[in-house]
Amino acid sequence: MGPSLLCPALVGREDETAALREHLAAAERGRGGVVLLVGEPGVGKSRLLRDATDVARGLGLRVLAGRAVPGGSPVPHRPLTEAFLAAYRSAPPPTGPELDGFAGHLARLVPPWRGAGPAAVDDSPVVMGEAVLRLLRSGGAAVLALEDLHWADTETLAVLDHLVDALAEEPVLVVGTMRPEGAVAELRARLARRAPANVLAVDPLDGAGVDRMLAACLATPDPPAGVRAFLARRAEGVPLLVEELLAGLVAADELRFEHDHWVGAGELTPRVPASLRESVARRAEHLDPVARRVLAAAAVLGRRFDWELVPGIAEVDGRATVDGLRAAVAQHLVEVDGGGFAFRHALTREAVLDDLLPPERRELAQRAWPAVERAYPGLPGALCELAAELAEAAGAPVEAAARLVTAARRALAAGAVASAEVTARRAQRLAGADDRVVGDVDEVLVDVLVAAGKPREALELGHDLVARTTDPDRRLGLLLVLTRAAVGAGEVAEGARLLDLARAAADGRDLPALDAVAAHVALEQGRHGDAAALAHRVIDAATEPAVECEALEVLGRVEREFRAGSAVRWLARASEVAERAGLATWHLRAQQELALITWDTDALRATRALAARHGALTTVAVMDLSLADLALGHFDTDGALAASRACADASRRYGLATAAVAHLWLAGAHALAGDDAAMEAAIAQALAPDPTDPRILGDLHGRVLATRCLVADELGALRGHLDTMMTHVRAADPARSVFPGRALWALLHTIEDDDLGVAARAEFGEVAARIGLDLFRYAHTAAEAVALGRTGAGPEATALLTAARPEGRALEGGVGLLHCVQLLTAQAAVRDGWGDPATWLRESEAFFAEAGHARPARRCRIVLGRTGAPVPRRGRGGSVVPAPLRALGVTSREMDVLGLVALGLSTPEIGARLVLSPRTVERHLGNLFARTGLHDRRALAELARRHGVQGG
Structure with a gap:
């Protein structure tokens, strides 16, 4: 027995190996990605992948491996399921905060985990991609090796597309092999545009490479005469063909290993195969007829096959089956695979099938199809697709279609809508005109099309199906589905027509x-x-x-x-x-x-x-967008930054339509923080999808740039931005945005215009009445009060605004905007001599100061000084003043005193603790009594405790 004929080492792949090792080292450092090895069948992609996984294990990286398989009806996530099932078959689902919410998605990949957590709500491919990412990295740096991606299902490709960008900062490397053709070619093209170094072309070996490989396969630097030239002519530089052709020579006894060296047995004739198919066929010829029947029966069952089904399909007994498999192993056609068998390569199985005549293949399929269905009741997993494939090969396309209906429903239930559609359309083709199955096929296809977001296609198919459906209950169910589809497509009249048909089908029920x-x-x-x-x-x-x-x-x-x-x-x-x-x-x-x-x-x-x-991570992103919106309205810098960044990141990861608004709110957050450079960068990203979008431009001027004017105390530029906002607001869809900046726009025109902003107030009044936001109602009332104050009706203006002030209520537009309205109203009230501007300004000053916006707080203090009222001072104390007390004018030094009063200290003790004279302490106490309206120390101490003030 000589060497195995498989090349023991990589030959002629130094550049590819070096590139893969660089990617592995980067993944170990937390810079992962997706790498594709692209080449023709047999060129050595799998060998490169095995070498990479060996290196990965040497670096301490976990390795998970799976492969795609050919088939007309793809099994959703098949290569991912193989990889994760092998790694986690007997392990419980991993836990941790990072995996919260993904149990339902991961259970689709690891069947034993089903029922361990809540079902997944969001079935989008990007969320499944995020689940895969988090599971991969949950155990540290990892490599996911995926073979034969040219056969991969749509869902697997969508996950990989997500991982292309998502792994850039993760310790996870995905390495896949693929042929140049197939649906994966689109993924390859996108990856080549984003990261050209991550697409490695695996080309045929040159002449020197074939010579080196031959020497390695035969474990000798001096092979028999003629073998080198033979391979140079026939192998075409394809490593798999080098191995297969050598195996063919050995099987034909034209190359023998004798006395520890290789010898040629005569001339190497042209009869030796020039392609893998010919090589496989030649080796199969050296099997006896029974072994060939065994080999053919195994081939119809798949690359990895259930050998216990082979005897019935090949019509031989168990001993003959074992002998036939042994012979196939000896001929390098089949190999032992754990407790079973597999064809040596997927190409080997294909070659065996291609060598069968159509009647032979049909006869085998006619026996294999019922054997599979008897052995596996219910046809779990991929067996349903295998049964359909066998039924089709057996000349029973209608039966194949019936099984594909089941496969499509399973894929749809698992959220694999794309695979469900492929399978349902194949079923539609196979069903032909058979009334028994066509209705089932069309019914599942309608459901699939609705789920796929194709309501108009569903309606087109459904209309014909309704006319053909005679069963009242099925007709009613179909009409309800179609009615929802019509409403979802915006075709309300058609929905109403379908609803009438549904009522008729209900027959008075x-x-x-x-x-x-x-x-x-x-x-x-x-x-x-x-x-x-x-x-x-x-x-x-x-x-x-x-x-x-x-x-x-x-x-x-x-x-x-x-x-x-x-x-x-x-x-x-x-x-x-x-x-x-x-x-x-x-x-x-x-x-x-x-x-x-x-x-x-x-x-x-x-x-x-x-x-x-x-x-449901897309819903998470929508909630983050809302939280960013709310934080911006509250002038909450940290909250706006955190939520808008989270939404912008999710929008990028998942390709969400929220991206533009997320970056707009991020620009607003940077405006609150006073970071103009970051604000401009975020604005550019917000406008990138559509620089003319009136919705984005309206809030850009009315919220982002207006916010910058307010926190920077550049009020002179505010009106220009608000007027620009209104040109875009009037062009925007009124149902898509609220545009809270309109409150400031109407108020400024009322304060500044000679006609008291009559047109602006009227326009905004209609908006406030229609939308019904408390903030809009208050701002409109403030504008009306300002108009009254400007005409000299001060008492009326005061009464109107006093009754409308939203004390103690959190407004939809945010308390930050409320205090901006209050500041502008107070300035007008001071100018025109009405209202209680000192109280309003102290409240707003306290809000801006506590929120960290020093310039508008200073503006409040300046205007407050014009009223003649005491102006809040920061004081020289070390205590933070709570907003309610700051609104009363309490200073930080007075807070120091208040805290010590709460501890029960006397005036001399307070003076000693704070290094103040007793007289100064008494002055601070007097200020506290005056500002708070309290009359004794006990009441002050209770006030301190109520506000969480602790002395010391």
Whole structure:
């Protein structure tokens, strides 16, 4: 027995090996990525990959490996499942904060983990990509090796596309092999544009490389005469063919290993194969007829095959099967694979199949198909696709289509919409005109198209299907699906027509699901009363939870337009029903609606946490965008920076439409921080998708640049930006943005214009009435009060604004904007002699000072000085003054005294502690009594405790 004929070392791949080792070293340092090895079949991609994984293990990196397989109906995430299942088959799901919310996604890759956590809500490929990334890095630096990506399913390719950018700062390297053709070619092209060094072309060996490989395969520097020239003519520089052709020579006994060296047995004739197919066929010829039947039967079952099914397919007994497999191993066609067998290469199996005549392949498939179905009831996993492939080869396309319907439904249920669509369309082709199966095929395809976001295609197919469907219940279910599709496509009239057909199919039956869909149609038609009545009818019927949630959502949306409090009640109930029934999607939808109605930081954060727990990371990004918006309105610099950065990062990772607004709010956060360079950079990114978008331009001038004017105390530039804002606001879709800067615009025109801003007040008044925000109502009232004050009606102006002041309420636009309105109103009141500007200015000064915005706080103090009222001073103390006390004029030194009063110290003791004279301490105490309206030390001590003041 001579050498194995497999090359023991890499030959002629020094450049590729060096590049891979550089990528591995970078991954070890936390700079990973995706690397593709691209070349023709057999050129040595897998050998390079094995060498890279050996190096990775030597560096201490974990290695996970999987491969794609050929097939007309791709199995979603097949190579990823193989990799993770091998690594985690007997391990429990890993835990940790980083993996929270991903249990549902990871369970799709590791079947034993199913049921270990909540189901995934967000089925987008980028979220699955993020789940893969986090699992990979959870155990430290890792390499994911994926072979034959030219056969990969759409979902796997989408995950890889996500990882191309996501791994740049991660200790994870993905190395994949691929042929130049196939769907993966698009991924290769994108990667080549982004990171050219990550696409490694693996070309055929030159003549010297083939010579070196031959010497390595035969373990001799001096092979028999003629073999080198033979390979130079026939192998075409392809390493696999070098090995296969050598194996063919040995199998034909034209090359023998005798007395520890190789000898040629005669002339190497042209009969020796010139391609892998010929090589495999020649070796198969040296098998006896029974062994060849065994080999062919194994080939129809796949590269890795269940050898126990082979006897029945080949029509031989168990001993003959074992002997046949032994012979195939000896001929280098099949190899032992753990406890089973596999073809030596995927190409080997292909060559065996290609060598079969069509009648031979059909006969084998006719026996293999029922054998597989008997051995694996229910056809779990990829076996359903295998059964369909065998049925098609057996001449039963309709039966193949029936099994593909099942495979498509499974893929759809797993969130693999793209694979479901490929499978369903193949089923459609195979079903032909068979009425028994065509209806099932079209029905699943309608569901798939709706899920894929193709409602118009679903409607086109569904219309014909409705005409062919005679079963009343199936017809009704299909019509409800199509009605939702029509509404989702914005075709409300068509939805109403389909709804009428659904009612007819119901034949007078009182069905809550029908009423729930009818409520949605009524809502889209603007018939709010009818929508509410139908929704109430559904709820009263106490139907299944999903239908009840649908009706409750309709009621919430109806009430949101008119009575926010009632909307909250209905949506909260929807949330409770969904949570109790385990309907994660409906629970999250209800919570999101609630958070956006209440516009409360705590509610937004709670919804964000819920979305993260369920793996709905796109919803997490939307909540971050809302939190950034709210923080910007509150003039909360740190909060705005954190939330806008998080959303911008998620938008980049997941390709979300929120990217432009996320960068706009990031620009606003930088404006709050006074970082003009960073603000301009973020503005450029916000405008990059569409520099003419009026929605972005409106808030750029009305919020970002207006905010910069306010925090920099450059009020002279404020009106110009607000006027520019309005040119864009009037061109924007009024339903997409609120544009809170309009409050400042109307107020400034009222303060400055000779006509008291009558047109601006009228325009803004209509907006305030229509939108109904408390901040807008207050700002409009402030503008009306300013107009009254300018005409000399001071008492009326004072009474009007006093009644409208939103004390103790958190406004939707943010308290920061409220204090900007208050500052501008106070300046006008001081100028025109009305109102209580000193109180307003002290409140706003305290807010700006506590928020860290020194310049507007200083502006408040300057204007306050014009009123003749005491101006708050920072004092020389070391205590932070809480905003409510600062609004009363309490200084930091007075806070020092207040803290010691809370400890019960006497005046001399306070003076000694603070190095002040007793007389100075008494003066500070007098100021505290005057500012707070209190009359004794005990009351001061209680005030200190109430505000968390601690002395010492």
